Amino acid sequence: xxxxxxxxxxxxxxxxxxxxxxxxxxxxxxxxxxxxxxxxxxxxxxxxxxxxxxxxxxxxxxxxxxxxxxxxxxxxxxxxxxxxxxxxxxxxxxxxxxxxxxxxxxxxxxxxxxxxxxxxxxxxxxxxxxxxxxxxxxxxxxxxxxxxxxxxxxxxxxxxxxxxxxxxxxxxxxxxxxxxxxxxxxxxxxxxxxxxxxxxxxxxxxxxxxxxxxxxxxxxx
Amino acid sequence: xxxxxxxxxxxxxxxxxxxxxxxxxxxxxxxxxxxxxxxxxxxxxxxxxxxxxxxxxxxxxxxxxxxxxxxxxxxxxxxxxxxxxxxxxxxxxxxxxxxxxxxxxxxxxxxxxxxxxxxxxxxxxxxxxxxxxxxxxxxxxxxxxxxxxxxxxxxxxxxxxxxxxxxxxxxxxxxxxxxxxxxxxxxxxxxxxxxxxxxxxxxxxxxxxxxxxxxxxxxxxxxxx
Amino acid sequence: xxxxxxxxxxxxxxxxxxxxxxxxxxxxxxxxxxxxxxxxxxxxxxxxxxxxxxxxxxxxxxxxxxxxxxxxxxxxxxxxxxxxxxxxxxxxxxxxxxxxxxxxxxxxxxxxxxxxxxxxxxxxxxxxxxxxxxxxxxxxxxxxxxxxxxxxxxxxxxxxxxxxxxxxxxxxxxxxxxxxxxxxxxxxxxxxxxxxxxxxxxxxxxxxxxxxxxxxxxxxxxxxxxxxxxxxxxxxxxxxxxxxxxxxx
Ligand SMILES: Nc1ncnc2c1ncn2[C@@H]1O[C@H](COP(=O)(O)OP(=O)(O)OP(=O)(O)O)[C@@H](O)[C@H]1O
Ligand SMILES: [Mg+2]
Numbered sequence: 260x261x262x263x264x265x266x267x268x269x270x271x272x273x274x275x276x277x278x279x280x281x282x283x284x285x286x287x288x289x290x291x292x293x294x295x296x297x298x299x300x301x302x303x304x305x306x307x308x309x310x311x312x313x314x315x316x317x318x319x320x321x322x323x324x325x326x327x328x329x330x331x332x333x334x335x336x337x338x339x340x341x342x343x344x345x346x347x348x349x350x351x352x353x354x355x356x357x358x359x360x361x362x363x364x365x366x367x368x369x370x371x372x373x374x375x376x377x378x379x380x381x382x383x384x385x386x387x388x389x390x391x392x393x394x395x396x397x398x399x400x401x402x403x404x405x406x407x408x409x410x411x412x413x414x415x416x417x418x419x420x421x422x423x424x425x426x427x428x429x430x431x432x433x434x435x436x437x438x439x440x441x442x443x444x445x446x447x448x449x450x451x452x453x454x455x456x457x458x459x460x461x462x463x464x465x466x467x468x469x470x471x472x473x474x475x476x477x478x479x480x
Numbered sequence: 481x482x483x484x485x486x487x488x489x490x491x492x493x494x495x496x497x498x499x500x501x502x503x504x505x506x507x508x509x510x511x512x513x514x515x516x517x518x519x520x521x522x523x524x525x526x527x528x529x530x531x532x533x534x535x536x537x538x539x540x541x542x543x544x545x546x547x548x549x550x551x552x553x554x555x556x557x558x559x560x561x562x563x564x565x566x567x568x569x570x571x572x573x574x575x576x577x578x579x580x581x582x583x584x585x586x587x588x589x590x591x592x593x594x595x596x597x598x599x600x601x602x603x604x605x606x607x608x609x610x611x612x613x614x615x616x617x618x619x620x621x622x623x624x625x626x627x628x629x630x631x632x633x634x635x636x637x638x639x640x641x642x643x644x645x646x647x648x649x650x651x652x653x654x655x656x657x658x659x660x661x662x663x664x665x666x667x668x669x670x671x672x673x674x675x676x677x678x679x680x681x682x683x684x685x686x687x688x689x690x691x692x693x694x695x696x697x698x699x700x701x702x703x704x705x
Numbered sequence: 706x707x708x709x710x711x712x713x714x715x716x717x718x719x720x721x722x723x724x725x726x727x728x729x730x731x732x733x734x735x736x737x738x739x740x741x742x743x744x745x746x747x748x749x750x751x752x753x754x755x756x757x758x759x760x761x762x763x764x765x766x767x768x769x770x771x772x773x774x775x776x777x778x779x780x781x782x783x784x785x786x787x788x789x790x791x792x793x794x795x796x797x798x799x800x801x802x803x804x805x806x807x808x809x810x811x812x813x814x815x816x817x818x819x820x821x822x823x824x825x826x827x828x829x830x831x832x833x834x835x836x837x838x839x840x841x842x843x844x845x846x847x848x849x850x851x852x853x854x855x856x857x858x859x860x861x862x863x864x865x866x867x868x869x870x871x872x873x874x875x876x877x878x879x880x881x882x883x884x885x886x887x888x889x890x891x892x893x894x895x896x897x898x899x900x901x902x903x904x905x906x907x908x909x910x911x912x913x914x915x916x917x918x919x920x921x922x923x924x925x926x927x928x929x930x931x932x933x934x935x936x937x938x939x940x941x942x943x944x945x946x947x948x949x950x951x952x953x954x
Contacts, residue, residue, distance in 0.1 A: 323638065323689035325645035327656065328682050335663075336675040379763050380800035384814035384866060385790040394813060398804045413546075420549040424649065431551055444563040448556050452548060459547045476846055477803040 266443045267450060277433040278454045284347070284429060285416035285458075288354030292415060293408070295355055296362025301392065303363075304370055314363070321360035326421050329353050334425045350422035354415055361411045369404030370396055402477045409466035416459060430454050485672035489680055494662055498677075501658035502684055508575045508652070509641045515576070516583020516640070517633065523584050524591020538588065545585040551646050553578045558650040571652035579640055586636050594629035595621075627703060634696035638689045645685070655681055708917055711738040714774065714870060714901055715760070721768030722755055722925075729755050731925040732769070737870070740899045744912040744933070747922035748948055753905040756922070757872045760903070761794050774869070790819060793863030793871040797878050799855040801847040801862070807834075808843045811862045819866065826865065833861045837891050853884030857891055870901040877908060889915075909952050913937050921945050 299314045321329070330353040334346070344352070373396050381395040401408075423432030434451045438444050489495060527538045545553070558574045569577075598621060606620040648656040659677045666673045715737040722730035729752045737743055745753050758764045760771060762778065762785045771778040773788060801810050808830060815826040834840040837857040847855055856876055863871060873892065877885040889911050896902065896915050906912055912919065912933065919936040921929040923944045929936065940946045 319690060319693075320686060323642075323693055324682050324685045325642040327645040327648070328678060328685060331656070331674075332678040332682050336678040339672045339675045376796065376798060376800050377802065380796060380802070382763065382785075383761055383789055383792075383794040384862065385786045385818040386814070387786055387818075390817055394817065395802055399802075402804060417549040420551045421646065431549075431555070434555065438559055444559045448552075448560045451552060451555070455548055455552060463547070476805070477848070479846075479848055 262449075263443055263446050266441065266446050270437055270441075270447070270450065273433055273437070274430070274450050274454055277428055277430045278458060280427065281416070281419050281429045281454075282458060284350055284354065284419045284422060284427070287351045288358055288415045288419065289412050291351065291355035292358025292362045292411070295359030296364075296366050299359065299363035300366035300370055303367055304392070304396075305388075318360040318363055321357055322364075326353060326357050326418050327424060329356055330422060330425050346425050346427045349425060350419075350427050353422065354418060357418065358411060358415045361414065362408065365404045365407035365411060366400060368407070369400030369402075372403045373399045399477065402474045405470045405473050409463075409470055412466060413459060413463060416462060417455075420455075485670055486676050488662070488666050488670045488673045488676050491666070497658050497662070498655060498680065498684075501653065501655035504572070504652065505644045505647070505654040506641070506688070508572060508579065508647060508654075509637075509644045512576050512579030512583055512644075513637050513640055515580035516587050519580065519584030520587020521591055523588025524595060527588055527592040528595050542585045542589055545582050550578065550582060550643055551649060553582065554646060554650050571647060571650040574650055575644065575647045575652060579643065583636065583640060586639075587633065590629045590632040590636065591625070593632070594625040597628055598624055631696045631700040631703065634692055634699070638692040638696070641688055641692070642685065655684065708738045708741045711740055713737070714739045714741075716772040717760075717769070718772070719769040720756075720759065720766060720771065722752070722759060722764060723767045729925050730759070730766075733922075733925075733927055735920060735927070735930075737901060737903065739869075739901055741917045742896050742900075742902045742904065742915055743918050743920055744916035745903060745905045745920045745922060746912060746948065747928075751922045752925045753922060754874050757794065757874050757903060757905060760872060761789060761792055786818065790814070790866050791869045793866060793868035795856070795859050795863055795871070795873050795876050797875045799847070799852070799859045799879075801855055801859055803847050806844050806846055807839070807850075807858050810847070810858065811865050814862070814866050830861065830865055833864055834858075836894070837861055838887075851884060852880045853887045856880065856884075856888045860888070860891055864895075870903065871895065873902065873904045873906070875905050875907065877906065909937070909949075921948070923948075 299318070302310045302314050330349065333344075333353055333356075334349045338344075377395060377399065378391060381391045386394065419429055420431045423429050423435065426432070428436075430451055434447050437447045441447075489498075523538060523541075526534055529535065554574060557578055558569070558571065562569050562574075602620055602624070603616065606616045611619065644654070645656060647654050648660075659681050663673045663677050670676075713736050715735075717733055717735040720730050720733040721728065733756060735743070745756065747753050755764060759766050760773075760778075762783065766779065769779075774791070777783070778788060801807075802813070805813065808827075811830045811834075812823070812826055815821045815829075816823055831840060831843075834843065837860065839854060839857055839861075842850060842854065842858075847858075850858065860871075860876075876892075877888050880888065885908065889908065892902070892904065893911075893915055902915075904912075904915065916933040919929070919931060919933050920927060921936065921940075921942075921944075929940065929942050929945045931941070936945065937949065940949060
């Protein structure tokens with residue numbers, strides 16, 4: 260099979276730009292998901308009335324529906340009843356809405372893994388509830404749940420491939436355009452796959468490294 | 481206007497067509513889950529093999545699906561493979577192929593996990609009471625392995641159902657595509673149509689996935705005790 | 706030494722504690738004077754741990770009163786954060802924070818809760834660590850220490866808050882026999898310095914050596930309260946006699 264290198268070189272800038280958009284979306288999506296997940300899991304920990312129920316509903320809704328539909332609903336559905344936002348905002352909100360529930364579940368199981376006696380030990384040196392969360396519960400929950408957080412992070416970066424559906428020029432969208440315009444199917448797909456490898460593989464190594472670092476104190480190795 | 485918007489769902493054959501779209505989606509998911517499970521069981525057995533090469537290949541196969549997004553795989557087969565082999569494949573077929581292969585990879589991992597978690601002494605005690613090789617599998621190992629992999633397998637099924645929403649991107653007339661057609665047709669008359677139609681599809685997916693994920697959680701909790 | 710005319714630091718009056726419908730503590734009375742060491746003895750399940758945990762607000766109580774430093778610890782208005790700084794507690798399973806080094810474990814309370822100067826706390830911590838013979842383990846993580854070492858660190862962590870009373874709940878029960886001694890020595894040292902303590906233990910020799918008074922509990926009631934010598938040589942109740950017999954071969 261002949262590979263059209265000329266074509267690859269000429270569309271490289273296009274893919275480069277798209278890859279940055281993918282990375283940007285993945286980054287903000289993950290960051291917001293972590294924040295949402297953290298807040299939700301703390302609400303669940305303190306069993307705050309009403310909010311606790313809302314979190315429960317949110318988690319089920321978000322986990323049991325596809326991102327594509329969440330995005331379409333946000334982007335096309337809500338605009339029609341008067342809520343408008345840019346494609347990028349919409350995409351990031353969509354990713355955060357999806358990822359937030361996954362992160363919330365990860366944090367929750369991490370927090371549940373902190374033993375009652377650790378909490379009592381923290382209380383007995385006079386820590387307040389907030390200090391207890393910050394200095395005792397979260398660091399330990401974090402160490403336990405780091406693998407899940409990392410998996411969710413990769414998951415969200417991969418899910419960015421879907422937001423092309425609402426006209427964001429990320430990798431999938433660009434590939435679709437390029438195939439449509441130039442019929443260089445093989446080269447376009449090749450660059451698409453390479454772009455994802457360049458993004459996901461280093462991310463995955465980074466997360467593994469981070470995981471080891473976070474877990475070092477408690478578990479050694 | 482908004483109060484009337486919801487009526488868009490009840491006009492003519494709208495609901496029926498959405499339902500047909502949903503059946504297409506569910507059908508793809510169902511067939512893929514079945515094929516994926518069979519292939520996956522084979523993969524799982526392969527992965528307990530002692531051969532390093534087999535191990536490596538299986539692991540590689542799994543990672544390939546874990547690193548590259550499924551939508552990319554749909555594109556690769558839909559545009560790339562058809563192009564390279566100079567054949568035409570319908571989106572439905574492409575979807576079934578990709579989801580089955582993906583399902584096989586993930587299912588293989590679940591089966592491997594279940595097989596590896598079986599206590600060794602069970603095998604010995606099975607032998608000790610005089611079970612044959614097949615008897616051992618039939619009465620001791622398989623029932624236990626099935627119990628251990630069921631929660632994960634159901635979970636995978638919900639993930640596959642959710643992922644079928646992507647088939648609209650490769651031209652399948654699924655529930656989303658039908659929804660889009662309905663919106664296009666009625667958008668002049670009912671500007672809020674997309675809110676109602678996408679809202680309904682959102683709920684439809686939820687109705688399918690929620691019981692499955694609840695069931696998986698319940699089984700998991702039961703198994704832990 | 707008689708400390709009965711010292712100031713009363715802790716007073717427990719008619720304490721009742723129930724789990725669901727089961728009474729676990731049934732009318733406990735006790736006065737602890739400053740500098741006094743009370744050793745709490747009793748068969749397993751009699752409510753010793755529960756008693757200590759009530760003093761620290763880790764358990765709610767259903768009746769009676771606890772006064773600490775003249776202030777009641779009952780009701781919703783108790784400032785437990787403040788009170789717990791004055792009541793040091795050491796648990797059976799050390800419960801050091803596994804994600805922090807030894808020194809971080811020790812500094813957490815004094816710096817974050819008591820808002821003290823880092824330098825001053827550091828000096829105190831160093832001194833205390835030296836006293837328990839662990840000054841070289843400052844930067845170790847708990848998983849790198851033996852049980853006995855962990856327990857000594859846990860004691861230092863509590864001491865560094867400058868508590869007015871220390872509660873010890875079977876702090877040697879999870880230790881290998883050869884490590885029991887090093888921990889008990891630390892507690893004996895504290896007693897010599899005049900620290901007020903309530904100690905739950907199954908080490909009878911230690912109990913006799915360290916206690917000013919023995920509190921013997923059975924089925925949630927105070928069965929006997931006497932000087933150690935008298936309790937061990939001449940127990941007044943039959944229950945106490947039976948209990949002591951278990952420890953003799
Ligand atoms: N959380 C709880 N819920 C219900 N019952 C409890 C709880 N904690 C303790 N108990 C019961 O209260 C009683 C007293 O328990 P406690 O732990 O105080 O005993 P103990 O004297 O410390 O025993 P040991 O010497 O074995 O430590 C026991 O019968 C125990 O079963
Ligand atoms: Mg106890």
